Structure formats: structure tokens, C-alpha cells
Amino acid sequence: MTDVIDKPKQDGPDLKVVGTRPVRPDGVDKVTGRAAFGADYRLPGMLTGRILRSPHPHARIVSIDTTKAKALAGVKAVVTAADFPDLDSEEYEAGESAADIRDLSLNVMARHKVLYDGHAVAAVAATSASVAEEALGLIEVVYEVLPHVTDVVEAMSPTAPLLHEGMITQGVTPPPTRPSNIAKRFASQRGDLEAGFAAAEVVIEDSFTTQAVHQGYIEPHACVATMTEDGQSVVWSSSQGQFMVRTYCAKLLGLEVADVRVIPAEIGGGFGGKTTVYLEPVALALSRISGAPVKLVMSRDEVFRATGPTSGTAITVKIGATRDGRFTAAQVELKYQAGAFPGSPAGAAVMTALACYDLENFSIIGWDVVTNTPKVAAYRAPGAPMVAFAVEGVIDELARNLGIDPIAIRELNGVRDGMKASYGPTFRNIGFQETLQAAREHPHYSAPLAPGEGRGVAAGFWFNVGGESTAALHLNEDGSAVVVTGSPDIGGSRASMAMMAAEVLGVGADRVRPVVADTASIGFSMLTGGSRTTFATGMAVTQAAQKVVESLKARAAMTWETGAEHVAWENGQAICLDPAKDVKALSLAELAANAARTGGPISAEVSLNAQGAGPGFGVHICDVAIDRETGHVAITRYTAVQDVGRAIHPAYVEGQIQGGAAQGIGWALNEEYVFGDDGRMQNSGFLDYRMPVASDLPMIEAVMVEVPNPRHPFGAKGVGEVPIVPPLAAVANAVRGALGFRMAHLPLSPPKVRAALDRSG
Amino acid sequence: MSKVHIRARVNGDPVEFLAEQGMTLLDALRDELGLTGAKEGCGSGDCGACSIMVDERLVCSCLMLAPEAEGRRIETIEGMARDGGLHPLQRKFLEHAALQCGFCTPGLLVAAKALLDQNPDPTETETRFWLAGNLCRCTGYDKVIRAVMDAAAELRQAHSA
Ligand code: FES
Ligand code: FES
Numbered sequence: 001m002t003d004v005i006d007k008p009k010q011d012g013p014d015l016k017v018v019g020t021r022p023v024r025p026d027g028v029d030k031v032t033g034r035a036a037f038g039a040d041y042r043l044p045g046m047l048t049g050r051i052l053r054s055p056h057p058h059a060r061i062v063s064i065d066t067t068k069a070k071a072l073a074g075v076k077a078v079v080t081a082a083d084f085p086d087l088d089s090e091e092y093e094a095g096e097s098a099a100d101i102r103d104l105s106l107n108v109m110a111r112h113k114v115l116y117d118g119h120a121v122a123a124v125a126a127t128s129a130s131v132a133e134e135a136l137g138l139i140e141v142v143y144e145v146l147p148h149v150t151d152v153v154e155a156m157s158p159t160a161p162l163l164h165e166g167m168i169t170q171g172v173t174p175p176p177t178r179p180s181n182i183a184k185r186f187a188s189q190r191g192d193l194e195a196g197f198a199a200a201e202v203v204i205e206d207s208f209t210t211q212a213v214h215q216g217y218i219e220p221h222a223c224v225a226t227m228t229e230d231g232q233s234v235v236w237s238s239s240q241g242q243f244m245v246r247t248y249c250a251k252l253l254g255l256e257v258a259d260v261r262v263i264p265a266e267i268g269g270g271f272g273g274k275t276t277v278y279l280e281p282v283a284l285a286l287s288r289i290s291g292a293p294v295k296l297v298m299s300r301d302e303v304f305r306a307t308g309p310t311s312g313t314a315i316t317v318k319i320g321a322t323r324d325g326r327f328t329a330a331q332v333e334l335k336y337q338a339g340a341f342p343g344s345p346a347g348a349a350v351m352t353a354l355a356c357y358d359l360e361n362f363s364i365i366g367w368d369v370v371t372n373t374p375k376v377a378a379y380r381a382p383g384a385p386m387v388a389f390a391v392e393g394v395i396d397e398l399a400r401n402l403g404i405d406p407i408a409i410r411e412l413n414g415v416r417d418g419m420k421a422s423y424g425p426t427f428r429n430i431g432f433q434e435t436l437q438a439a440r441e442h443p444h445y446s447a448p449l450a451p452g453e454g455r456g457v458a459a460g461f462w463f464n465v466g467g468e469s470t471a472a473l474h475l476n477e478d479g480s481a482v483v484v485t486g487s488p489d490i491g492g493s494r495a496s497m498a499m500m501a502a503e504v505l506g507v508g509a510d511r512v513r514p515v516v517a518d519t520a521s522i523g524f525s526m527l528t529g530g531s532r533t534t535f536a537t538g539m540a541v542t543q544a545a546q547k548v549v550e551s552l553k554a555r556a557a558m559t560w561e562t563g564a565e566h567v568a569w570e571n572g573q574a575i576c577l578d579p580a581k582d583v584k585a586l587s588l589a590e591l592a593a594n595a596a597r598t599g600g601p602i603s604a605e606v607s608l609n610a611q612g613a614g615p616g617f618g619v620h621i622c623d624v625a626i627d628r629e630t631g632h633v634a635i636t637r638y639t640a641v642q643d644v645g646r647a648i649h650p651a652y653v654e655g656q657i658q659g660g661a662a663q664g665i666g667w668a669l670n671e672e673y674v675f676g677d678d679g680r681m682q683n684s685g686f687l688d689y690r691m692p693v694a695s696d697l698p699m700i701e702a703v704m705v706e707v708p709n710p711r712h713p714f715g716a717k718g719v720g721e722v723p724i725v726p727p728l729a730a731v732a733n734a735v736r737g738a739l740g741f742r743m744a745h746l747p748l749s750p751p752k753v754r755a756a757l758d759r760s761g
Numbered sequence: 762m763s764k765v766h767i768r769a770r771v772n773g774d775p776v777e778f779l780a781e782q783g784m785t786l787l788d789a790l791r792d793e794l795g796l797t798g799a800k801e802g803c804g805s806g807d808c809g810a811c812s813i814m815v816d817e818r819l820v821c822s823c824l825m826l827a828p829e830a831e832g833r834r835i836e837t838i839e840g841m842a843r844d845g846g847l848h849p850l851q852r853k854f855l856e857h858a859a860l861q862c863g864f865c866t867p868g869l870l871v872a873a874k875a876l877l878d879q880n881p882d883p884t885e886t887e888t889r890f891w892l893a894g895n896l897c898r899c900t901g902y903d904k905v906i907r908a909v910m911d912a913a914a915e916l917r918q919a920h921s922a
Pocket of ligand 1: 800801802803804805808809811812821823824
């Protein structure tokens with residue numbers, strides 16, 4: 001099945017459910033404490049697992065002796081890498097990012113070397129947490145400590161300690177003869193860079209750095225897993241994709257996919273960080289040995305040291321423009337930290353770097369670099385926020401230099417329909433100009449600033465993705481319906497699924513109950529990520545509902561003894577258009593009640609691979625006030641404008657925008673991984689890794705611009721990623737306005753702002 | 762390790778359970794009493810996901826030891842809805858879409874109720890500072906603050922009526 005919908009229905013007036021704000025169907029469970037998240041599951045005979053982690057950022061594992069741990073009363077299983085198959089390299093496409101199965105396996109359990117502080121080396125399952133903890137202390141690991149490197153730029157040096165002795169940089173011709181920490185080079189160019197810069201009347205160049213930051217979901221990774229003697233396995237876990245967990249568990253343990261059933265728990269935030277596995281294969285390996293269900297839950301310290309984060313970066317941007325503000329050329333070089341294994345979002349960063357702008361001449365080079373830090377995981381619009389921070393910062397300087405309004409310079413250079421995107425395709429139905437205009441016309445933009453305050457503007461782009469999804473719709477005998485998908489609900493997507501189905505059926509949203517099913521109960525769906533669920537799974541839901549409506553029409557025709565072409569579906573009932581018949585409309589409930597006599601149960605399942613997600617653009621306006629005594633930056637007003645295509649449930653779209661903006665603000669102002677000289681993370685708790693709290697933020701005004709996406713039945717575009725792209729730059733540009741000079745190194749935390757103020761005298 | 766016998770009241774009901782000396786009250790609630798509404802986000806008092814009331818005081822249950830609960834009156838999220846109906850705060854959280862993943866929600870609701878119990882008419886700033894101990898990574902707090910202020914207004918009206 002393909003995704004082609006010939007006649008997209010996208011005019012507002014006759015939409016009755018889409019665009020309203022019903023209470024989410026899973027809401028009551030979540031405000032009463034009933035909702036079961038990953039750590040809330042408990043099985044009879046369940047054991048508690050614990051993981052032993054490396055205290056060294058880089059070391060060879062000489063030996064691991066588990067004899068004493070195994071001998072401790074109450075210990076039921078101890079595993080090391082020796083209990084997992086030693087896999088070959090194999091790329092697996094998993095939605096937002098591809099994974100190498102061997103790297104994934106080595107990240108889940110170190111084999112010959114540990115590559116970061118917190119890298120798992122062994123695991124234990126025992127009858128109680130205290131016994132498991134005690135057993136960890138009895139495992140004897142002999143390490144040969146190696147020199148380490150945590151910084152991305154230092155890791156690129158030819159003299160840096162090598163993480164992977166055989167790693168030859170990809171994407172360079174001819175290939176280098178010597179190994180390095182540079183995994184891959186990405187390049188993208190167009191036109192004549194030299195001529196472009198020669199035509200410029202102003203050229204601005206600057207270098208920027210950002211630090212590794214964590215996705216910061218409040219729910220630590222957690223799972224329960226059980227495996228029988230014949231290998232049949234069940235996993236309960238909170239993740240962004242039960243099918244992703246199934247695939248990875250099967251691969252890492254050498255199981256048949258059909259032997260692994262994954263039951264999705266409620267997920268307490270993911271933001272990209274739960275698009276991979278850390279615990280599930282380990283819990284299964286422990287269960288295989290112990291014969292009992294095993295529960296593994298990370299502590300916050302483990303979450304920081306061993307999962308996520310996203311890359312620290314070093315980025316240089318040079319842009320030339322004419323006096324009237326037209327860009328003539330742009331050059332970007334970006335270095336992205338991948339952590340222990342290749343796979344930073346440098347490639348996506350290269351593609352998004354200049355995607356907002358119409359440029360005849362540009363060159364973008366990206367480097368994916370391994371370091372002795374946790375393997376990076378996807379984080380909301382992976383790769384885009386950091387490079388936007390740099391590019392939007394340079395554009396801000398250009399606008400200041402040329403005396404042009406910052407929104408005007410973006411309107412002048414911003415992409416429009418029909419233009420070829422910097423990353424290849426031709427833009428269609430994009431809303432960047434509309435978004436810029438809405439920002440310019442917003443009262444915030446013309447509101448006067450208090451003395452000493454600064455205002456910053458920045459734009460952001462994200463592709464949004466589609467992909468494989470399955471949905472089923474079952475009509476019940478009383479006319480209510482159940483919609484089943486395989487897409488975890490991270491931020492209210494159950495509500496939009498029910499609403500889209502209800503819209504097509506012509507009933508209220510509360511008559512459709514959505515279920516997120518386990519891997520044995522619905523067809524394959526890619527994970528929730530890349531802002532794909534409302535778009536792609538929503539498309540499957542809509543088509544399933546359309547099939548059900550077709551079936552209802554056929555049944556009405558049968559009842560009326562007329563042709564299906566004489567039946568219309570309106571407001572949840574079948575209307576007879578056959579002038580020869582004088583019959584009353586048949587309601588959905590009547591048709592459902594009569595299903596047995598008209599052909600049996602009424603349901604439909606649709607599997608598709610959705611294309612044409614429709615890129616998203618955002619423009620943020622940020623005001624700051626700076627306390628010159630402490631260096632503290634206060635956000636005094638924040639407005640986030642975004643093209644959302646069509647908001648299915650506007651409140652949850654606003655929520656995505658507000659949440660993304662808040663994460664971006666944290667990234668700009670306070671969040672960072674701090675590594676000591678010993679290569680260990682020094683701030684692996686929420687006290688020292690400081691995410692925004694309620695008193696750090698003002699209200700965040702979300703403004704939705706709706707330029708419908710004709711590839712989606714209701715016009716939806718992905719909305720979850722775009723809002724984290726502009727804030728780093730919007731905040732930094734506002735700080736630039738307030739201080740009178742630019743700070744190009746994140747985070748703009750109080751000590752750094754103080755120091756910068758001191759230097760500037 | 763020998764266990765301690767503890768007696769307390771949880772959401773009005775008498776409970777008894779055994780806990781290891783070093784067990785947190787959060788683990789006892791979750792593992793011994795099956796009340797999994799309170800969550801562990803950090804275990805160090807920094808996220809508020811484990812918020813509960815002990816003798817009318819808002820505490821992080823991850824920082825309290827289970828034996829310290831002896832003889833105390835404990836309120837958890839499971840006791841907030843009464844007589845088959847949601848508490849106004851719970852309703853307002855739903856109406857305002859003040860939750861996305863919902864993991865922080867039980868803690869935020871318990872903390873917000875503690876605020877309104879002692880200050881029925883908080884300003885936005887007071888609400889933000891009171892809830893500063895409850896991390897939410899999904900919402901950016903905007904809708905959370907609106908929901909709490911709206912619930913406060915509704916409760917004030919109900920009281921004056
Ligand atoms: S778990 Fe108690 S404050 Fe975070
Ligand atoms: S709703 Fe997810 S952490 Fe608050």
C-alpha cells in the first residue's frame with residue numbers, strides 16, 4: 001500500500017473533530033498514578049538486576065572474574081560480553097538514525113575495551129536489590145587503563161589516543177592510510193564559493209562551540225524481561241518503539257524475531273534518547289540464565305553516564321552578503337562528537353545547516369568524531385540545533401552590521417516553494433515565509449524592551465519523516481470503535497489518532513478508544529521519532545477509518561438493495577442518494593449493530609510506508625535580562641512561531657512547541673556535560689546538570705501557522721522537532737543584544753557571562 | 762538483613778509492611794505497598810517525581826527512609842481522586858493538556874495540591890517557585906502553571922459559594 005491520497009481534504013470548515021481540544025483518552029490514568037511506566041511492572045518470581053560499569057573512560061579489559069559474585073547466596077545470574085554473540089558489523093536503519101549492530105552490542109556490554117566512564121562490563125540478577133549490589137562489588141575486573149580524549153577537537157588530532165585501532169575515515173578520497181578518531185566526513189556544496197565571497201560586500205565569520213547535553217527525560221530507562229528455556233521472550237519496557245526493541249533484542253541475542261514479544265510500557269519522555277536499547281538485551285540474557293523474569297532500572301547517574309547524550313560540537317560559519325542583505329555565499333565546517341562509537345548527527349547537521357536559505361554558493365563540511373564519552377543518541381531534531389546556533393548567530397551579526405531588521409534579512413533570503421533545498425529536493429508547500437511574517441507581525445516583536453534587555457530572533461528547520469506504520473480500526477457492536485497502532489504515545493498522540501479516526505467516521509472523539517499494542521498484536525511500525533507519528537501513523541489510521549466507512553456504505557447499500565454508489569457518508573450516517581428509495585438514513589450505531597447480518601465484523605487494518613512528511617520551519621523571538629552582578633540570564637519573554645501544517649489537537653501541538661523551546665533554552669543557558677581531567681562526568685545528577693525548572697521560565701507563547709501538507713489527509717506536518725532548533729540561537733542573539741558583544745560558546749551560564757563581562761570591562 | 766515492621770496510614774487506610782533498614786519510603790510505597798504512582802526520577806531529591814505528603818508536609822519520598830514512616834499519615838497521588846471523581850487539579854491538568862508523557866504529573870499534582878492547601882490564591886511567580894522542585898522535561902511548564910492557577914480559581918469559587 002502506498003500513501004497516495006488523491007483528494008486531500010484540507011479545508012477547515014467541515015472538520016468537526018480535527019482542530020478541537022478534547023481531553024486525551026489516556027489522561028485519567030496519568031493524573032491518578034495508574035499509568036504503568038517501565039519501572040512499574042512486577043512479575044511473580046521477579047529478580048532484580050544491576051549493572052557493573054567502568055570507572056575508566058578508556059581501558060582494555062584484561063580479565064573479568066565473576067566466581068565470587070556467582071557464589072553469593074541469592075545471586076541467580078551473572079553475565080558479561082561472553083554471554084552475548086560476538087556480532088559482525090551490520091547497518092540497521094532505525095528511523096532517525098542508522099545503527100551498526102556490532103557497535104550497539106558493544107555499547108550494551110563492553111567486550112575487549114571500555115570506551116567511556118559508565119560503559120557496562122557485567123550484570124547481575126539476584127533475589128533482592130541489596131544482594132545484587134553486593135554481588136557487583138564481588139566481580140573482579142582487571143583493567144589496563146589507556147589515555148583518553150573527551151573533547152571533539154582534541155580527538156581529531158593525529159596524536160590523540162585512538163578509540164578504535166582500525167578505524168579509517170569514510171567519505172575521504174583517497175582513503176587515509178592511518179586510523180584516526182574521525183569516523184566520517186560529510187560534504188555538501190553548490191555553485192562557486194570563491195565567486196560568491198568575491199561578490200560579497202560584507203563577510204562575517206565566527207567560530208562556535210556547544211557542549212554535550214542530555215535529552216533529560218525524567219523517567220530513567222527501565223524494563224522487565226523474561227525468557228523461557230526454548231528462547232521465547234517477553235519484554236516490558238518503555239521505549240520509543242516496541243518494534244525497535246524487538247529487532248535489537250533478537251539481533252543482539254541471536255533470537256528469532258517471532259520469539260520476542262515486546263509490550264510497550266508508558267514512556268516517561270524520550271526526545272530521541274529512547275530510540276535504542278541499553279537494558280533490554282541484558283535483562284533477557286540474565287533471564288536466560290536464571291530462568292526468572294529480571295527487572296533492570298537505571299539510576300539517574302547511570303542515565304547520564306551511559307545513555308544519550310547528544311554531541312558536543314565545534315562549528316565555524318562564514319557568510320557573505322551584499323549591502324542590501326542578500327547572501328552571496330556561505331561556508332560551514334562542523335565537528336560533531338559521536339561518543340564511543342561512530343554515529344553523531346553530523347550528516348543531518350550538514351543537511352539542515354543552510355536549509356532555511358536560498359543560496360547559490362555554499363560549502364558545508366561535517367566531521368563525525370569518536371570520543372571517550374557515552375555513545376550519542378538522537379535528541380529532538382538531531383544535529384540541527386547546534387549548527388543553527390552558529391549559522392543564525394552569524395546571520396544576526398550580518399543584520400546588525402548592515403543595519404537590517406533580523407526578520408527582514410531572513411525574509412529576503414529565506415526559502416520559498418519551488419526552490420531547491422540546500423540538501424537536494426525542491427520545496428513544496430512550505431511555510432517559512434508565512435512563519436517569518438507571523439513573527440514579524442506578532443506584538444512581541446514590536447514591544448519595547450526595558451533598558452538593558454536584549455531581543456533575539458532565530459529560525460530553524462527540520463525535515464520531518466514518514467515511514468512504515470500500521471493501524472487497525474475495529475468497529476464495536478454499539479458503534480464505538482477501537483483504533484490500534486504500534487506507535488508509542490510520547491506526548492499525546494493517542495488523542496490525535498482517535499481524533500483522526502473519529503473525523504473520518506463522523507463521530508465524537510470519545511467514541512474512539514486508541515490502544516498502543518504490543519509487537520504481536522499489530523503489524524510493524526517504525527519507532528516514534530523524527531516527528532513521524534501523527535503524520536505517518538495518522539495516515540494509516542485515517543486510511544483504516546476510510547476503509548471502514550467504505551464497508552459501512554456497502555452494508556447500507558445492501559440493506560437498501562441499491563448500489564454502493566448511491567450511498568453517501570455524512571455526519572456518522574449513511575444517506576441514500578437513490579431517488580427510487582424512500583429510506584431513512586442509517587447511523588453508524590445501527591449499521592454496527594447489524595454487522596452480523598451484513599457480512600460479519602467491521603474492521604480494517606492498513607500498513608503503509610508514508611512519504612512526503614513536509615518540512616517544518618520555526619521562528620523564535622526571545623527577550624533576556626542580564627544580572628550583571630551574577631551573570632544570570634533571565635528569559636523575560638518568549639514567542640515561538642511554527643508552521644505545523646494542520647494542528648490535529650492544537651493543545652498538544654502547542655505543548656510540543658513549548659517543551660521544545662524550553663529544552664533549547666536549557667541547552668543555551670545551563671546544560672552541559674562536564675568532564676574532569678580523569679575523563680569522568682562530574683555532574684551526573686539533576687542538581688549539577690541543571691535543566692530548566694518552572695521558576696526559570698516565563699510563559700512560552702506558541703503561535704501556530706497552518707500551511708497544510710497536501711500529502712496528509714488533514715494537512716498535518718511533523719511538529720515535535722522544529723521547536724528545539726531555533727532557541728539556542730534565539731537566546732544567544734538576545735544575549736548579544738543585551739551585552740553588546742557575542743558569546744559564541746554554550747552554555748551561557750552565570751560564571752561564563754560574568755567572566756565575559758569582566759573581560760569586556 | 763533483618764527487616765523492620767512499620768505501621769502507618771496511607772491515603773487514610775492503615776497499612777503494615779516490612780522493610781529493610783535502608784529502604785527508601787519511595788521504594789516501600791512502590792514495591793511493598795504496590796503504590797507505583799510516585800515515581801523515581803533521580804533518587805536524590807532533585808526532580809520531585811516522588812512527591813508525597815507526610816503529616817501534611819510535602820516531601821520527596823526518595824529522601825525518606827521507610828522506617829521513618831512509622832506512625833505517620835501519608836498521602837499519595839492514589840488518594841487524590843475521591844468518591845469516584847477527580848480532584849479539580851487533576852481535571853484542570855487534563856483540560857489544559859498540562860501533561861505530555863505524564864511521568865512528572867503525579868509529583869506535580871501532589872506538590873500543587875500542597876501549594877493550594879496553604880495558599881489558595883498564588884500568583885504566577887509564587888506558583889513557579891513552589892513548583893521549582895518538580896522537573897518536567899516535556900511541557901516547558903506553561904500549561905502546568907495555567908492548570909494550577911485555573912484550579913486555584915475554581916477552588917476559590919467553590920469555597921466562596
Ligand atoms: S526521585 Fe525523589 S526527587 Fe527525584
Ligand atoms: S509531562 Fe513528561 S516530564 Fe512532565
